[in-house]
Amino acid sequence: MSLLDIKNLSVEFQTAHGLFRAVDGVDLEIDQGEMVAIVGESGSGKSVSMLALMGLLPWTANITADRMLFDGIDLLSISKKERRQIIGKDISMIFQEPMTSLNPCFTVGYQIMEVIKEHLGGTKKELEKRAIELLGLVGIPAPETRLRAFPHQMSGGMNQRVMIAMMIACNPRLLIADEPTTALDVTIQAQILELLGELQKEKGMALVLITHDMGVVAETAEVVNVQYAGQQVERQDVVGLFDKPQHPYTYALLNALPERATSKRLPSIPGVVPGLLDRPTGCLFNPRCQFATDKCRKEAPDHASKVLCHYPLVDGKPTNNHPGVSASDVSVSGGAV
Amino acid sequence: MLRFIISKLGVLIPTFLGVTLIAFSFIRMLPGDPIELLAGERGVSPERHAQLMADLGFDRPIWEQYFSFLWGILQGDFGVSFTSRTPVLEEFLTRFPATVELAGCAIIFAALIGLPAGIIAAVKRGSAFDHTLMGISLAGYSMPIFWWGLLLIILFSSPDMLGLTPVSGRLSALFWIDQDTGFMLIDAFVSDEKGAFKSAVSHLILPTIVLGTIPMAIIARQTRSAMLEVLGEDYVRTAKAKGLSPLRIVGVHALRNALITVITVIGLQVGVLLAGAILTETIFSWPGIGKWMIDSISRRDYFAVQGGIVLIASIVMTVNLLVDFMYGLINPRILHRR
Amino acid sequence: MSEVQNTAEQSSVPEQISPLRQQFREFWFYFSENKGAVVGLFFFLFIVFIALFADLIAPHSPDQQNRDFILIPPFWQDGGSIEFLLGTDAVGRDLLSRLMHGSRFSLFAGCIVIVISLTFGVLLGLSAGYFRGFYEVIVMRVMDVILSIPSLLMALVLVAMLGPGLRNAMIAISITYLPHYVRLARASAVAESARDYVTASKVAGAGTMRLMLVTILPNCMAPLIVQASLSFSTAILDTAALGFLGMGAQPPASEWGTMLAEAREFILSAWWVVTFPGIAILLTVLAINLMGDGLRDALDPKMKRS
Numbered sequence: 001m002s003l004l005d006i007k008n009l010s011v012e013f014q015t016a017h018g019l020f021r022a023v024d025g026v027d028l029e030i031d032q033g034e035m036v037a038i039v040g041e042s043g044s045g046k047s048v049s050m051l052a053l054m055g056l057l058p059w060t061a062n063i064t065a066d067r068m069l070f071d072g073i074d075l076l077s078i079s080k081k082e083r084r085q086i087i088g089k090d091i092s093m094i095f096q097e098p099m100t101s102l103n104p105c106f107t108v109g110y111q112i113m114e115v116i117k118e119h120l121g122g123t124k125k126e127l128e129k130r131a132i133e134l135l136g137l138v139g140i141p142a143p144e145t146r147l148r149a150f151p152h153q154m155s156g157g158m159n160q161r162v163m164i165a166m167m168i169a170c171n172p173r174l175l176i177a178d179e180p181t182t183a184l185d186v187t188i189q190a191q192i193l194e195l196l197g198e199l200q201k202e203k204g205m206a207l208v209l210i211t212h213d214m215g216v217v218a219e220t221a222e223v224v225n226v227q228y229a230g231q232q233v234e235r236q237d238v239v240g241l242f243d244k245p246q247h248p249y250t251y252a253l254l255n256a257l258p259e260r261a262t263s264k265r266l267p268s269i270p271g272v273v274p275g276l277l278d279r280p281t282g283c284l285f286n287p288r289c290q291f292a293t294d295k296c297r298k299e300a301p302d303h304a305s306k307v308l309c310h311y312p313l314v315d316g317k318p319t320n321n322h323p324g325v326s327a328s329d330v331s332v333s334g335g336a337v
Numbered sequence: 338m339l340r341f342i343i344s345k346l347g348v349l350i351p352t353f354l355g356v357t358l359i360a361f362s363f364i365r366m367l368p369g370d371p372i373e374l375l376a377g378e379r380g381v382s383p384e385r386h387a388q389l390m391a392d393l394g395f396d397r398p399i400w401e402q403y404f405s406f407l408w409g410i411l412q413g414d415f416g417v418s419f420t421s422r423t424p425v426l427e428e429f430l431t432r433f434p435a436t437v438e439l440a441g442c443a444i445i446f447a448a449l450i451g452l453p454a455g456i457i458a459a460v461k462r463g464s465a466f467d468h469t470l471m472g473i474s475l476a477g478y479s480m481p482i483f484w485w486g487l488l489l490i491i492l493f494s495s496p497d498m499l500g501l502t503p504v505s506g507r508l509s510a511l512f513w514i515d516q517d518t519g520f521m522l523i524d525a526f527v528s529d530e531k532g533a534f535k536s537a538v539s540h541l542i543l544p545t546i547v548l549g550t551i552p553m554a555i556i557a558r559q560t561r562s563a564m565l566e567v568l569g570e571d572y573v574r575t576a577k578a579k580g581l582s583p584l585r586i587v588g589v590h591a592l593r594n595a596l597i598t599v600i601t602v603i604g605l606q607v608g609v610l611l612a613g614a615i616l617t618e619t620i621f622s623w624p625g626i627g628k629w630m631i632d633s634i635s636r637r638d639y640f641a642v643q644g645g646i647v648l649i650a651s652i653v654m655t656v657n658l659l660v661d662f663m664y665g666l667i668n669p670r671i672l673h674r675r
Numbered sequence: 676m677s678e679v680q681n682t683a684e685q686s687s688v689p690e691q692i693s694p695l696r697q698q699f700r701e702f703w704f705y706f707s708e709n710k711g712a713v714v715g716l717f718f719f720l721f722i723v724f725i726a727l728f729a730d731l732i733a734p735h736s737p738d739q740q741n742r743d744f745i746l747i748p749p750f751w752q753d754g755g756s757i758e759f760l761l762g763t764d765a766v767g768r769d770l771l772s773r774l775m776h777g778s779r780f781s782l783f784a785g786c787i788v789i790v791i792s793l794t795f796g797v798l799l800g801l802s803a804g805y806f807r808g809f810y811e812v813i814v815m816r817v818m819d820v821i822l823s824i825p826s827l828l829m830a831l832v833l834v835a836m837l838g839p840g841l842r843n844a845m846i847a848i849s850i851t852y853l854p855h856y857v858r859l860a861r862a863s864a865v866a867e868s869a870r871d872y873v874t875a876s877k878v879a880g881a882g883t884m885r886l887m888l889v890t891i892l893p894n895c896m897a898p899l900i901v902q903a904s905l906s907f908s909t910a911i912l913d914t915a916a917l918g919f920l921g922m923g924a925q926p927p928a929s930e931w932g933t934m935l936a937e938a939r940e941f942i943l944s945a946w947w948v949v950t951f952p953g954i955a956i957l958l959t960v961l962a963i964n965l966m967g968d969g970l971r972d973a974l975d976p977k978m979k980r981s
Contacts, residue, residue: 056577088580095578100571104670105593115579150669166579348819355820366836472711475968479960481912483919484935484953487942491950495943612827616916630828631920634835646832650823657823 003206004030004053004174007067008303011045011052011230014060017277022048022061024230025303030174030206035197037209037221037238039253043273045230046210047096050176054093055083071173089119092167093176097183098159102151108135109147112166119170134165138195157188161195168199175200176208181216193220214257218242226250229273229284233308244314246307248289251316283310291318345661349654354407356654360646361406364639365399415644420636425644429626434519435507436625439617440610442541443549448603451553455560455599459568460587470557477554482613486547486620493543502543505622509536548617552606559602563595570594597668604660608653705973712969718962726778733772734760737929741767746945762947764938770948773929774955780930781911781959784845788910789903791849796856797899801887803857804864815861818854826851827916834922841924844917851913852906859902863895897974904967908960915956931956 011023023045030036038046052063053075068075070091075083095101103111112134113127122130128147135143138161151159160180167175177196181189197220200207209221217224217238224241226234226249234247245251252269254260271288274280282299286292291311301308311318372381372389381389390396394405409416415425454474458467493502503509507521514528522541525533567573568591576590614627622628626649633641707713725732735741747763748755755762761770803811821829826848833847834840867873868891876890917923918932926933931952938948 054578056574084580084582086580088578093578095571095575097571101575103572103576103590103594105597105668106590114581118579118581118585152670163575348816351816352819352823355816356823359820359824363832363836368838475711475964476957476961479908479912479957479964481915481932481953481956481960483916483932484949484956487935487939487949488953490942491946497943608822608825612825615825615827615831616919619920630831634831635921642832642835646824646828649825649828650820653823653825 001072002029002031003034003071004028005067005069006049006053006065009049009052009063009065009068011048011057012062012064014062020275022230023052026227026230026232027235028208028225028232030208032173033200033204033206034223035200035207035209035221036223036225037211037217038225038227039211039214039217040227041212041269041273043229043275044227046212046227047178048230049227050093050178050208050210054087054091054176055080056093085119088115088167089170090172091174091176092170092172093178094160094163094167094180096179098156098163099151099183101163102159104151107148107150108154108162112162112169115166116169130169131165134169135162137168137199138162138165139191140165156184157192160184160188160192164192164195164199168203168205171203172205174206174208176210178210179212180209182212189216196220214253215259226253229279231284231303231308233285235306245316246312246314247309248291248311248313248318249285251313252288252290283308291322293323341665345658349658352654353651356650357407357410357647358403360643360650361403363643363646365402367639410647415647416640418633418638418641420633420638420641425641426648428629428641429645429648431519432624432626432629435521435623436611436614436618436627438520438522439541439544439548439623439625440607440614442545443610443613444552444603444606446545446549447553447556447606451556452560452599455557456564456587456592456595458557458561459564462565467561471561474554474557477550478558480550480554482547482550483616483620485550486543486617489543489547490620501539503536503540507537507540507623508533509540512536544617544621544623547620548610548613551609551613552603555606555609556599556603560595560599563598564591567591567594597664600667601660601664604656604663607656611649611653702973706969709969709972711965712972715962715965715969718958719966722778722959722962723782725775726782729772729775729779733769733775734758735769735772737768737773737776738927739768741769743767746941746948748945749947761951762945764934764948765941765945770951773934774931774951777929777931777934777952777955778959780841780924780928781914781956784841784848784914785907785910785963787845788849788852788914789907791846792852792856792906793899793903795849796853797860797892799853800857800860800862801864801892804861805868805883805887805891807865811861814857818857821851822854827913830913830917831920831922834917839922839925841914841918841928841930844914844923845910848910848913848917852910855902855906856899859898860895863898864891867891867894900974901967901971904963904970908963908967911956911960911963 006026006028009023009026009028010021013020013022026045026049028036028038028049038050040046048057048061051057052061053068053070055075057063063076065076070086073086075086078086102108106114109128109131112131113124116122116127116130131147132143135146140146140158140161146154146158151162154162164180175196180196181192184192193216196207196209199205209216211217221238224234224236224238225232226241226247228249234241234245234250236244236246241250242254245254249269252267255267256269258266269288274284274287280287281297283289283292283296283301286296289296291313293310295310299310301310311320311322313319372386372393372395394402397405406416413426415429417424418428421428451474454470458470461467490504491498493499494504508514508525512525512528512530512533514524514530514533516524517527518524521537522534525537564587568587570591572594573586573591576586581590611627614625615631616627617623618625618628619631626645630642630645630649633639633645741763744756744759744763745767746765747759747767749762750757750760752762759769759771761774763769764773799814803814824832829851830844830847833850834843837843837846864887873886873890876886881890914923915930915932915935918930919936921936924930924933926937934952935949938945938952942949
């Protein structure tokens with residue numbers, strides 16, 4: 001049995017302009033100790049699906065799923081109180097903005113000790129000892145003195161380390177990292193990713209890494225989930241994904257990597273992720289897809305298929321009787337002419 | 338810290354000088370002859386007039402008058418009341434505790450109700466409770482408190498209605514206690530007179546409600562909006578992700594941050610309270626500085642008014658300064674800034 | 676240069692109507708979302724109607740003393756009469772008629788106070804924010820001085836200086852409200868003068884007055900309007916308070932605060948003479964404040980979230 005088993009998860013928001021489906025039929029299966037990356041542009045519903053799992057969405061969100069099991073516990077049916085006993089202890093999450101995600105009014109030590117006390121208990125001395133240990137573990141120098149520091153007295157990278165210490169304090173079995181490095185300097189980014197990777201191996205916990213950065217994915221993940229406009233479009237192990245991307249979106253994302261660029265100008269994907277008001281018919285990716293056909297514009301691909309596309313790519317060429325536009329004919333926008 | 342103090346003083350000193358200038362020009366700008374105004378309908382003989390002009394310094398050049406006025410203030414001499422012949426400072430100090438007692442009770446009353454109400458309204462945003470509370474607080478904010486006082490007297494003091502609370506003053510005439518501190522609650526509590534404390538409390542109830550109504554409405558509204566803002570912050574989401582109880586998330590993580598603004602708002606109510614005290618004390622014959630100012634104005638005791646303005650403005654400025662300090666103390670982001 | 680500007684303005688005239696209407700429609704959309712604001716607006720219009728046509732709809736003259744009908748209770752109480760719906764006061768004047776005429780004083784005072792304090796406050800604030808330097812320091816310190824004296828005390832002292840009466844009360848109250856407008860206008864002016872569009876029109880050769888009043892002012896109107904709606908209600912409260920303290924409108928004027936002051940001695944014997952003027956003040960001020968909340972929602976996008 002897998003540690004986390006989500007089947008057909010959808011999240012809808014009631015907005016002034018109607019219902020907005022932020023997550024649309026996402027499946028996610030994670031085994032003990034596995035490292036999964038969820039990739040997609042901003043607005044593709046990566047964070048929302050994980051926030052739904054954590055129960056952190058506002059009440060305006062309507063969450064539905066065929067199945068949402070964590071370690072055999074049905075997260076859909078348990079009470080709020082029961083969920084609170086799992087959240088922060090067995091499943092925990094770190095966020096994108098370390099500077100605003102820590103409470104400015106309390107010391108770092110207090111905020112770490114608080115979560116341990118809530119879930120595991122302990123005397124003040126024990127808590128303090130454990131907090132120092134944790135701060136050391138995430139690579140903060142002089143942890144004894146840092147205990148009494150306020151978040152604003154430290155850098156973004158340090159705060160993100162504190163955040164990680166806080167969230168691994170109760171030895172979670174699943175850690176979700178929501179773009180943990182986006183707000184940080186490039187040099188710090190690598191350190192934090194390295195730290196997460198080490199901790200994951202050391203503690204044997206499962207790690208979900210939400211990112212829009214394919215480079216990060218290549219370095220860290222084992223399995224990759226590509227999401228677009230709330231839908232999961234492709235799921236592969238990392239080697240397969242980089243060698244043989246099957247969905248045009250994945251293909252385009254990979255082409256946009258500087259390392260893979262073959263032309264002088266870096267290719268990009270034209271347009272943006274559709275929002276509430278400009279949602280296309282048929283396949284959601286069709287307005288931006290270089291291989292789109294009339295079928296793509298009319299019919300949505302089947303959710304059940306492994307790759308959410310009418311014409312999955314093989315070696316960069318669409319299959320399944322695609323009526324004939326080959327990749328070489330159409331340059332990705334920005335490509336050399 | 339030192340720089341903070343210096344920058345504050347840089348604003349305070351000119352403001353204080355401005356207040357003394359306004360208070361000073363008050364008498365001089367009254368239409369007509371100052372002595373005749375002060376003497377009122379009784380009138381004065383020409384000799385007495387000249388004598389008074391010299392005594393009060395009205396015959397000297399205007400700038401000399403101002404500097405001697407200012408010099409006096411700096412030495413604690415706020416002039417002498419024209420009607421009672423006692424120093425203005427002394428008159429002020431004997432009445433000040435009554436106002437402090439009333440204003441203190443009012444602000445405590447306002448905070449005790451306004452804070453929890455605002456917090457609950459924010460947590461249950463959009464609920465019936467939220468709408469009701471915001472309606473009530475807007476009504477409180479719109480309340481003409483001089484009428485509110487009269488209405489409460491009709492309801493609670495009128496023998497036809499409830500007949501529960503006394504109508505005026507600080508203590509029943511049945512009791513005679515030593516006023517050591519000037520705070521009736523304390524004096525009555527330590528005195529031997531039985532029932533004096535109860536009487537003091539019952540005299541305080543209505544004025545407290547009347548004076549506390551507007552601050553209560555302001556505190557409730559401000560607490561609600563501060564809490565709403567804080568509840569949307571990232572660190573509240575973090576607290577939820579830690580699996581903390583809602584009580585802890587709201588009561589510790591959110592409230593601690595919201596209090597920074599709310600305490601500032603409470604502190605800044607001192608001007609509102611003193612303005613309200615003028616009306617409240619008039620309605621309930623409460624012997625505080627508000628009533629003293631009104632009486633002095635209607636008695637044309639302009640020296641008392643002049644000194645009173647400077648003293649009251651100084652209190653407002655001091656409290657605002659303290660609030661600024663306190664803001665630094667409760668906000669770690671400012672406290673630890675170098 | 677000016678030629679080019681003129682033609683541009685002329686050609687955009689027919690189009691300008693629709694954005695304005697569009698703006699109004701958007702404003703009304705946000706305003707009407709707040710149901711309290713709509714209720715407040717209609718009640719306010721009701722009061723305005725009464726004030727405008729008090730002469731026609733009031734059953735009696737506000738000053739007519741009916742010596743035979745002294746302190747008659749409202750019609751539903753024993754001894755009440757349909758002729759005097761809300762009863763009469765100590766000299767036999769019809770309370771309802773006095774209240775209807777009293778609305779004129781309150782609305783008038785509110786309007787005048789806003790006009791005075793808004794005009795002078797905006798001029799002082801804009802010029803302080805625009806010219807900066809020593810002038811700004813002086814203006815802002817003077818405003819600090821006014822703010823450090825509790826508003827009602829300040830108004831009382833000013834009235835004592837000018838002499839009691841509604842006109843002087845309005846002037847005094849206007850002065851105590853000045854600092855709010857000056858601070859708002861100055862802050863906006865400082866923020867806006869740094870923007871590119873101001874520099875652009877400076878480069879285009881716009882004069883100082885044009886820059887301040889035509890270029891900068893419209894862009895800081897929203898907070899000023901919100902503040903104006905707030906001070907409209909407090910102005911009514913303060914006018915009534917001064918009247919109650921005997922420093923505002925003088926008897927026999929049927930100003931609501933003055934009526935309360937006259938009625939005070941009957942507080943335990945004739946509840947109606949005390950109750951109704953207060954309810955009139957409360958409801959009027961409440962309606963304006965409800966409207967103000969709606970205005971804030973519709974005009975100030977920063978506050979929309981809460």
